[in-house]
Amino acid sequence: xxxxxxxxxxxxxxxxxxxxxxxxxxxxxxxxxxxxxxxxxxxxxxxxxxxxxxxxxxxxxxxxxxxxxxxxxxxxxxxxxxxxxxxxxxxxxxxxxxxxxxxxxxxxxxxxxxxxxxxxxxxxxxxxxxxxxxxxxxxxxxxxxxxxxxxxxxxxxxxxxxxxxxxxxxxxxxxxxxxxxxxxxxxxxxxxxxxx
Amino acid sequence: xxxxxxxxxxxxxxxxxxxxxxxxxxxxxxxxxxxxxxxxxxxxxxxxxxxxxxxxxxxxxxxxxxxxxxxxxxxxxxxxxxxxxxxxxxxxxxxxxxxxxxxxxxxxxxxxxxxxxxxxxxxxxxxxxxxxxxxxxxxxxxxxxxxxxxxxxxxxxxxxxxxxxxxxxxxxxxxxxxxxxxxxxxxxxxxxxxxx
Amino acid sequence: xxxxxxxxxxxxxxxxxxxxxxxxxxxxxxxxxxxxxxxxxxxxxxxxxxxxxxxxxxxxxxxxxxxxxxxxxxxxxxxxxxxxxxxxxxxxxxxxxxxxxxxxxxxxxxxxxxxxxxxxxxxxxxxxxxxxxxxxxxxxxxxxxxxxxxxxxxxxxxxxxxxxxxxxxxxxxxxxxxxxxxxxxxxxxxxxxxxx
Amino acid sequence: xxxxxxxxxxxxxxxxxxxxxxxxxxxxxxxxxxxxxxxxxxxxxxxxxxxxxxxxxxxxxxxxxxxxxxxxxxxxxxxxxxxxxxxxxxxxxxxxxxxxxxxxxxxxxxxxxxxxxxxxxxxxxxxxxxxxxxxxxxxxxxxxxxxxxxxxxxxxxxxxxxxxxxxxxxxxxxxxxxxxxxxxxxxxxxxxxxxx
Numbered sequence: 001x002x003x004x005x006x007x008x009x010x011x012x013x014x015x016x017x018x019x020x021x022x023x024x025x026x027x028x029x030x031x032x033x034x035x036x037x038x039x040x041x042x043x044x045x046x047x048x049x050x051x052x053x054x055x056x057x058x059x060x061x062x063x064x065x066x067x068x069x070x071x072x073x074x075x076x077x078x079x080x081x082x083x084x085x086x087x088x089x090x091x092x093x094x095x096x097x098x099x100x101x102x103x104x105x106x107x108x109x110x111x112x113x114x115x116x117x118x119x120x121x122x123x124x125x126x127x128x129x130x131x132x133x134x135x136x137x138x139x140x141x142x143x144x145x146x147x148x149x150x151x152x153x154x155x156x157x158x159x160x161x162x163x164x165x166x167x168x169x170x171x172x173x174x175x176x177x178x179x180x181x182x183x184x185x186x187x188x189x190x191x192x193x194x195x196x
Numbered sequence: 197x198x199x200x201x202x203x204x205x206x207x208x209x210x211x212x213x214x215x216x217x218x219x220x221x222x223x224x225x226x227x228x229x230x231x232x233x234x235x236x237x238x239x240x241x242x243x244x245x246x247x248x249x250x251x252x253x254x255x256x257x258x259x260x261x262x263x264x265x266x267x268x269x270x271x272x273x274x275x276x277x278x279x280x281x282x283x284x285x286x287x288x289x290x291x292x293x294x295x296x297x298x299x300x301x302x303x304x305x306x307x308x309x310x311x312x313x314x315x316x317x318x319x320x321x322x323x324x325x326x327x328x329x330x331x332x333x334x335x336x337x338x339x340x341x342x343x344x345x346x347x348x349x350x351x352x353x354x355x356x357x358x359x360x361x362x363x364x365x366x367x368x369x370x371x372x373x374x375x376x377x378x379x380x381x382x383x384x385x386x387x388x389x390x391x392x
Numbered sequence: 393x394x395x396x397x398x399x400x401x402x403x404x405x406x407x408x409x410x411x412x413x414x415x416x417x418x419x420x421x422x423x424x425x426x427x428x429x430x431x432x433x434x435x436x437x438x439x440x441x442x443x444x445x446x447x448x449x450x451x452x453x454x455x456x457x458x459x460x461x462x463x464x465x466x467x468x469x470x471x472x473x474x475x476x477x478x479x480x481x482x483x484x485x486x487x488x489x490x491x492x493x494x495x496x497x498x499x500x501x502x503x504x505x506x507x508x509x510x511x512x513x514x515x516x517x518x519x520x521x522x523x524x525x526x527x528x529x530x531x532x533x534x535x536x537x538x539x540x541x542x543x544x545x546x547x548x549x550x551x552x553x554x555x556x557x558x559x560x561x562x563x564x565x566x567x568x569x570x571x572x573x574x575x576x577x578x579x580x581x582x583x584x585x586x587x588x
Numbered sequence: 589x590x591x592x593x594x595x596x597x598x599x600x601x602x603x604x605x606x607x608x609x610x611x612x613x614x615x616x617x618x619x620x621x622x623x624x625x626x627x628x629x630x631x632x633x634x635x636x637x638x639x640x641x642x643x644x645x646x647x648x649x650x651x652x653x654x655x656x657x658x659x660x661x662x663x664x665x666x667x668x669x670x671x672x673x674x675x676x677x678x679x680x681x682x683x684x685x686x687x688x689x690x691x692x693x694x695x696x697x698x699x700x701x702x703x704x705x706x707x708x709x710x711x712x713x714x715x716x717x718x719x720x721x722x723x724x725x726x727x728x729x730x731x732x733x734x735x736x737x738x739x740x741x742x743x744x745x746x747x748x749x750x751x752x753x754x755x756x757x758x759x760x761x762x763x764x765x766x767x768x769x770x771x772x773x774x775x776x777x778x779x780x781x782x783x784x
Contacts, residue, residue, distance in 0.1 A: 062267075071258075071299040071317050074270035103267040108316040109738040117311045120304040121267050123544070140769055143738075146731055150697040152515070174758065180727055305542040319740070335572055339542075342535055346501040348711070369562065376531055454659075463650075463691040463709050466662035495659040500708040507702045512696040513659050 016072035017059045017193050018127035019051060021161075022112060022134030022141050024096050025065050025082050028089035034167050037063075037088060039163035039170065040135050044092045047133050047161045050188040051096065060125060063104040064134075064144065071095045075104050111143035119151060129154045131191065132183075133161035138173035149181040158188035213255045213389050214323035215247060218308060218330030218337050218358075220292050221261050223270075223279050224285035228361050233284060235366065236331050240288045243329050244356045246384040247292065253389045256321060259300040260308035260330075260340065271300050287316035307339035317348060325350045327387065329357035334369035344378040354384035368391075400519045404414035407586050411446045413439065414504060414526030414533050414554075416488050417474050418458065418468075420481035424557050429480060431555035432527050432561065436484045439525050439553045442580040443488065449585045450568065453516060456495040456504035456526075456536065459541065467496050503535035521546045524575075525553035530565035541573040550580040605781050606715035606754045607642045607649045609635065610700060610722030612684050612727050613663075613670050614654065617678035622752050625676060627744075627758065628723050635721050635749045638682065638776040645781045648713060651692040652700035652722075652732065663692050683696065697708035699731035718781065721742045721749035722772075725759035737769040746776035 024044065028037055051061055068078050075098075082093040104116045111117050122130075130153045132145055141162050145155055157177050164170035167178060175184040184191075208388050224233055240267075241312065247257055266272050271294075278289040294300060301314045310316050326349045329343055341351055353373050360366035373379040380387075416436065421427055443453055454455040460470050467490075490496060497510045504510050514522075522545045524537055533554050537547055549569050556562035569575040576583075592760045612632065616625055636729055656666050663686075670681040686692060700706050710718075718741045720733055729750050733743060751759035765771040772776050772779075 041291065049729055067313070071301060072297065074272050076273075077269050092215045101268065105267060105312070106311045110734070111738060114735075114738050115313045117263070117267065117302070117304045119309045138764070146698070146734065147702075150699060150702050150731075177686070306538070306541060310539075310542050312498070334568070339538055342538065343506075344494060346535075347508050372530070394664070459705070464689065468662050469664075482743050493660065497659060500705045506619060507705045507708045509655070509659065509694070509696045510704045554603065 006133070013058070013060055014126045015055075015058060015129060017057075017129045017131065018053045018082045018122060018125055018145070019059055019061045019131045020112065020133065021051070021061060022064045022114055022132065022144055023046065023095065023136075025063065025073075025079050025093050025098075025141065026089045026135065027068075027082055027085075027087035029087050033088050036163065037092075037135060037166045039165075039167070041091060041136075043133075043161050043163040044129050045061055046097050046188055048095050048133075048156075050133070050158065050161055050191070051093075052191065054131070058188075059193055061099075061102045062097050062118070062187050063102060063120065064116075064118060065104060066104055066140075067106035067108055069106075075106060103153070105185070111147045111175050112153065113147035116181065122153075128152075135163055137162040137164040137170045139164075142152055142173050142183050145177050145181055145183065149183075155181045155183040156191055157162075157185050159185045160187045205371065209254070209256055210256060210258050211327045212323060213250075213254055213327065214252045214318060214321055215257045215330065216260050216293065216299040216308065216328045216340070217243065217247070217257060218260045218340055218362075219262055219332075220330050221259065221289050221294075222285045222331065223264075223278055223281075223283035223342075224288075225283050225339075229284050231361045232332060233288075233357065235286060235361075235363070239357050239359040240291050242384055243367065244291050244355075245326070246329065246354065246357055246387070247390045250327070250389065251295075255327075255389055256323075257295075257298045258314070258317065259294050259298060260312075260314060261300060261302055262336075263302035263304055265302075271302060280293075296304050306336050307343045308336070309340065309343035309347065318349075324348075325352070328353045331359055332367045333358040335360075338369050338373065341373050341377055345379075351377055351379040352387055353379045354380050354387055355381045356383045399526070405450070405452055406518045407450060407452050408519060409449075409451045409512060409521045410505065410517055410577065411443060411523045412456050412536070413443070413453060413488065414456045414493075414524065414536055415458055415528075416526050417455065417471050417485050417490075418475075418481045418527065419460075419474055419479035420484070421479050425480050427557045428485075428555065428583065430527060431557075433483060433557070435525075435527075435553050435555040438488050438550075438580055440487050442523070442525065442550065442553055442583070446523070446585065449587055451523075452519075453491075454513065455490050456468075456508075456510060457496060457498055458532075459498035459500055459528055463496075467498060476555045502532050503534075504534065504538045505539035505543065509510070511562045514545075519550060521543075521548070524549045527555055529554040529556040529557075532567065534565050535573065537569050537573055541575075547573055547575040548584055549575045549577050550582055551577045552579045589667045590598065595783050599644070601648055602714045603646060603648050604715060605642075605647045605717045605719065605720045606649055606710060606713055606734070607639060608652050608700065608721065609639070609684065610720065611654055612722050613651065613672075613681050613686075614677045614723065615656075615670055615675035615689055615710045618679070619674050621676050622726055622754045624724060624751065625680075626669050627753075627755070629679060629752040631681050631721075631723075632715065633748050636669035636744075636751055638719070638746065638779070639719065642719070642779060642781065643687075647719075647781055648715075648730050649687075649690045650706070650709065651686050652704075652706060653689060653692060653694055655694035655696055656729075657694075663694060697731075698728045699730070699735045701732065710741075716740075717744070723751055725750040725758045725769075726755040728751075730765065733765050737771075743769055743771040744779055745771045745773050746779055747773045749773045768783075779783055
């Protein structure tokens with residue numbers, strides 16, 4: 001019911017930048033899980049550091065995650081389950097638990113923009129520059145990056161904060177995003193927020 | 197991360213019909229709240245009965261609700277708050293608490309289809325016939341109905357399961373939806389599921 | 393094919409304002425056509441004057457039109473047919489033929505935003521303030537206005553540049569847009585471009 | 589204006605399959621044009637044969653093309669210009685001119701689904717199986733394929749009817765679509781319409 005009040009209600013934080021964590025909360029309980037985990041775990045460790053830096057700089061973190069709850073259970077419950085149940089993905093979920101002031105958007109398919117509120121959330125935040133991280137580089141990160149580019153977002157996709165099943169697949173996806181999406185793929189340590 | 201598994205994962209229930217409850221979880225804590233509540237409470241009581249019938253008939257219930265949590269807190273937490281905090285909307289939230297097997301979709305604006313996963317969820321369910329209920333008839337119900345019609349859904353909008361601030365506004369919105377959206381607006385007691 | 397060139401190519405004109413002409417190119421060859429035409433023709437005459445003023449002020453005109461060609465024939469061909477074939481809508485099409493530098497967007501359903509490029513075009517133009525005109529006030533103008541509002545556009549919908557089948561239906565739709573969409577519905581003569 | 593008539597109007601042809609020709613009408617007048625043309629011209633010749641077979645089988649052809657007219661000029665005019673003006677892309681435009689009963693959808697960005705009516709058109713046709721062809725394999729064909737997959741279309745992307753700047757880039761994009769989008773990438777001669 002939206003009549004007389006401003007439909008946007010509580011104003012969210014404003015930030016030109018936003019950090020997207022794509023499918024980091026995941027049980028990794030599928031055949032290719034172990035191969036992906038080998039690369040995903042070190043990437044998650046670097047992402048922990050990047051997320052801290054972003055937080056200090058006032059850059060909001062947005063979990064863009066598969067909707068494991070299938071529109072029936074809540075995200076925080078999904079996080080708790082992923083941490084507790086000792087699934088293959090628990091170590092990553094433990095490294096990167098969403099904080100109370102982190103945002104989350106649940107996606108039904110591969111791209112974070114497809115049939116979700118991500119675009120509206122980013123518009124409310126005033127964010128036009130996105131840092132894309134997570135798994136896997138050549139699937140959900142790639143789909144999300146392609147969609148972000150068509151919506152005119154500027155992209156940073158640090159090469160050390162995402163992962164694929166093989167180093168080659170990861171590298172090729174990064175090259176694609178650098179060339180066709182004009183993404184800055186420098187490692188996270190080189191990433192400068194607020195720079196134009 | 198979606199590679200090798202079926203992106204749709206656990207198959208949701210299949211149903212040609214779906215019952216949408218629009219903004220029934222709401223604090224009603226705004227200037228026009230009392231006027232709307234006068235009509236909304238009796239409508240909510242009838243909706244309780246309709247929801248029970250739908251449940252027995254295997255028709256899934258989908259809460260299509262404003263995202264009061266602003267992408268930071270979970271829906272079930274919002275429900276608990278709405279029930280507990282004795283806001284003007286508590287009586288309705290108590291009448292219509294979401295069950296564990298109910299679905300929910302959080303919407304950022306007026307229409308349940310705008311920047312949400314509702315269309316994907318309905319497609320998964322195989323639902324083509326929607327029963328629209330909730331508040332207010334001439335705003336969020338109307339916006340959602342218009343969008344549903346453009347997406348070729350068949351609409352039932354029982355005149356006694358939604359409400360607006362005035363009886364006249366409610367009636368006019370129902371007439372609009374009957375005429376331009378070919379909606380069946382007969383009272384809920386006359387509604388027959390599964391009928392073609 | 394979009395690789396190395398800027399996908400946006402030729403920069404369109406920039407303008408904070410845009411004038412939308414909704415379904416003005418129409419054969420009006422349906423049962424309610426005569427009723428609607430009685431009100432639509434005077435509205436079209438005022439729209440001619442408004443379009444001239446907009447043009448002088450550098451405000452681009454966008455025809456947002458039903459796709460009569462059904463994805464097989466071009467818009468200008470549709471215009472020519474509507475002008476030449478002496479259909480009931482010819483007088484309006486003759487009054488308001490699209491100029492070479494006018495834009496057009498073909499819509500498959502009622503709202504100008506549904507499954508069209510309108511949002512992308514407006515974003516390229518930099519337009520955030522829309523003047524909505526055309527037919528019918530309580531259907532395609534209303535659907536388009538609702539969608540524009542959810543996308544955070546500021547709306548002017550001059551009461552004398554759109555029309556419905558009855559004066560009452562027209563007035564009610566205008567009231568709805570004034571109240572719920574915060575639209576400025578003052579007559580076209582009072583409309584000031586560039587004002588903030 | 590859509591009131592009383594069925595908004596869908598003239599029923600388009602029905603077909604489970606649809607053939608998409610992506611950016612085949614293109615001037616190829618950009619730095620990488622010559623490299624791409626070397627591969628695109630042979631692919632276009634095979635596409636001519638495939639389009640004929642599709643036509644005989646009642647499979648509609650849909651041109652999904654960059655909007656060179658920038659929302660100001662018509663597609664058929666763009667085609668004529670591309671054929672006549674002896675641009676690098678003329679030979680392909682001459683090989684594959686749209687017929688009167690072909691459909692066309694103009695796209696503002698890379699994916700044929702982004703801000704276009706393609707999804708609505710395919711829904712009207714009843715098409716669930718898409719044959720994707722055109723240029724370039726690793727950009728607009730890939731973006732369109734990704735989006736089609738998220739919308740649950742079944743994909744055939746014959747390896748000999750699309751092209752990229754290098755054979756390696758073409759092959760990698762085909763492998764990506766085969767693996768992640770479950771696309772059938774067999775050569776066009778092996779493609780069987782109507783098969784389930």
